[in-house]
Amino acid sequence: MNVSIRPGSAGAQAAAPGSPGYLSGFGNGFETEALPGALPVGRNSPQKCAYGLYAEQLSGSPFTAPRATNERSWLYRIRPTVAHWGQFRKMDAGLWRSAPCAEVDMPLAPLRWDPIPLPEESLSFIEGIRTITTAGDVASQSGMGSHIYLATRSMRDEYFYNADAEMLFVPQQGALRLWTEFGIIDIAPGEIAVIPRGVKLRVELHDEQPARGYLCENYGGAFTLPERGPIGANCLANPRDFLTPVAAYEDREAPSTLVVKWGGNLWRADLAQSPLDVVAWHGNYAPYKYDLRRYSPVGPVLFDHADPSIFTVLTSPSETPGTANIDFVIFPDRWLVAENTFRPPWYHMNVMSEFMGLIYGVYDAKTGGGFVPGGFSLHNCMLPHGPDMNAFEGASHAELKPHKLEGTLAFMLETRLPQRVTRYAAEAPQFQKDYAGYGHELRKHFDPSRP
Ligand SMILES: O=C(O)Cc1cc(O)ccc1O
Ligand SMILES: [Fe+2]
Numbered sequence: 001m002n003v004s005i006r007p008g009s010a011g012a013q014a015a016a017p018g019s020p021g022y023l024s025g026f027g028n029g030f031e032t033e034a035l036p037g038a039l040p041v042g043r044n045s046p047q048k049c050a051y052g053l054y055a056e057q058l059s060g061s062p063f064t065a066p067r068a069t070n071e072r073s074w075l076y077r078i079r080p081t082v083a084h085w086g087q088f089r090k091m092d093a094g095l096w097r098s099a100p101c102a103e104v105d106m107p108l109a110p111l112r113w114d115p116i117p118l119p120e121e122s123l124s125f126i127e128g129i130r131t132i133t134t135a136g137d138v139a140s141q142s143g144m145g146s147h148i149y150l151a152t153r154s155m156r157d158e159y160f161y162n163a164d165a166e167m168l169f170v171p172q173q174g175a176l177r178l179w180t181e182f183g184i185i186d187i188a189p190g191e192i193a194v195i196p197r198g199v200k201l202r203v204e205l206h207d208e209q210p211a212r213g214y215l216c217e218n219y220g221g222a223f224t225l226p227e228r229g230p231i232g233a234n235c236l237a238n239p240r241d242f243l244t245p246v247a248a249y250e251d252r253e254a255p256s257t258l259v260v261k262w263g264g265n266l267w268r269a270d271l272a273q274s275p276l277d278v279v280a281w282h283g284n285y286a287p288y289k290y291d292l293r294r295y296s297p298v299g300p301v302l303f304d305h306a307d308p309s310i311f312t313v314l315t316s317p318s319e320t321p322g323t324a325n326i327d328f329v330i331f332p333d334r335w336l337v338a339e340n341t342f343r344p345p346w347y348h349m350n351v352m353s354e355f356m357g358l359i360y361g362v363y364d365a366k367t368g369g370g371f372v373p374g375g376f377s378l379h380n381c382m383l384p385h386g387p388d389m390n391a392f393e394g395a396s397h398a399e400l401k402p403h404k405l406e407g408t409l410a411f412m413l414e415t416r417l418p419q420r421v422t423r424y425a426a427e428a429p430q431f432q433k434d435y436a437g438y439g440h441e442l443r444k445h446f447d448p449s450r451p
Pocket of ligand 1: 306344385386
């Protein structure tokens with residue numbers, strides 16, 4: 001295979017031999033070329049591109065979107081995408097579902113699952129997607145899907161792109177190498193990657209070790225950094241920690257397949273070559289990765305428990321300001337210092353719907369067991385939830401000296417739209433039937449004679 005990796009612009013992060021190189025920044029206008037002079041200078045569409053390449057624009061926003069949300073890149077490639085096009089046939093989507101998907105009714109209750117074990121069978125990333133929840137409508141470009149991926153084999157001559165959604169990868173076990181049209185991204189648990197709508201890729205397993213993780217399909221507005229408001233110019237997720245790959249291409253003529261997710265269905269066509277043939281590119285519409293341990297949390301330094309929005313890494317906006325299509329929120333290592341405060345999350349009901357996962361460690365609202373790494377929970381629109389009995393009793397009596405939460409990383413996908421559970425998730429043996437009643441373990445402490 002002819003694979004070329006070559007950092008293209010000043011500012012590329014130094015790459016160890018064999019590892020990909022990256023460009024730093026969020027939403028920058030990047031430029032990178034794997035062969036010198038492959039990028040046209042000062043123009044996008046020269047009469048003839050260098051090296052006999054084709055120019056192709058990939059538009060992630062309408063042409064007329066305001067500058068702040070206008071996203072597009074120019075790709076200089078061996079063949080334009082239209083030449084990587086075969087006879088597409090609808091294929092079995094396995095356990096991958098898209099909204100709207102009203103397969104089952106679930107009890108009005110908090111819902112939780114144990115981790116789905118990695119199977120022995122051979123599963124590529126695409127074959128191993130199991131949808132847990134869907135929200136909104138893929139055709140109206142609003143809402144999301146939450147999935148677990150289980151992968152036991154690498155995609156070799158198999159390529160994929162998602163026309164329905166931007167994809168947020170949240171690995172929980174095992175490392176992945178994402179070979180994208182824009183270059184190569186390596187991610188491991190603790191890191192995330194975002195692949196914009198329409199970007200082709202194949203997913204390899206590191207050392208062929210099986211991998212499991214969470215995948216969010218974002219049907220709506222592209223993920224962006226939240227406003228920092230009075231926090232100012234620093235902390236939370238800092239733009240420089242987002243890494244976009246330098247250009248790398250495959251010049252590979254071999255029988256291959258391209259799977260496209262479009263309109264909630266999967267379609268497959270045969271190709272005679274790799275479509276990851278982009279030799280150079282420039283623009284602001286590109287995949288990226290981020291190490292969640294670089295997140296600089298800001299929180300209460302005197303008393304009370306702030307809203308979890310202080311831990312927003314990325315937000316997918318809806319048309320209504322402050323009302324996210326999806327907020328991607330994390331609960332990372334941090335110091336708890338608040339005085340005279342019940343420090344874990346409070347009991348609450350929320351118009352937003354909360355899907356949670358645990359990458360590692362213990363989540364401070366659920367110390368009684370049951371929410372374990374690889375597991376997940378759903379606290380849907382206006383359904384009550386909060387700390388379990390163990391967490392409540394512990395935090396109500398704890399000595400309030402500064403305490404560090406360490407070795408923990410939970411996350412939440414919080415959407416304005418109610419989430420529907422798939423039949424697969426409802427019937428999975430990992431569904432915890434008794435979780436619905438955890439609130440009943442909370443004892444009555446009321447005593448009118450003790451103010
Ligand atoms: O439900 C949860 O555990 C997530 C959550 C955390 C928090 O600190 C405050 C509110 C909230 O919904
Ligand atoms: Fe919550």
